[in-house]
Amino acid sequence: MMITSEVTEIGPNAIVESDPIAILFGPEATNNLKDVAVIQKFDVRHPEFNLRRGSQISIRNHTYTVTFCGKLVNANLQGVGHVTLCFSAIPETPLESAIYLSPEKFPGFTVGDKIIYTFK
Helix, strand or coil, X not given: CEEXXXXXXXXXXXXXXXXXXXXXXCCCCXXXXXXXXXXXXXXCCCCCCCCCCCCEEEECCEEEEEEEECCCHHHXXXXXXXXXXXXXXXXXXXXXXEEEEECCCCCCCCCCCEEEEECC
């Protein structure tokens, strides 16, 4: 199954060059969250996610493989469009609201980018 979202806003403090993560939220995010987040809007209302290790996410002509998917990820994406994308190795104690991706290369984000979540 594939679910697509589009980047509609990028907060002024959302991208930090030295920190290879992106915090994503849906359009209902508060203004405080929008300041530090990449806002995504899904192509379907209330999509049902089943992301897990081995799923793929494509951003800006880069395809990433999920190496870790936290327990909270699918429910958070379905509810408020939230996930933290980590383009780094899995730490000893990974975030349960995060997806860790390989390769560990930050793609950058621009308004209008498509994010494609692919899973079984």
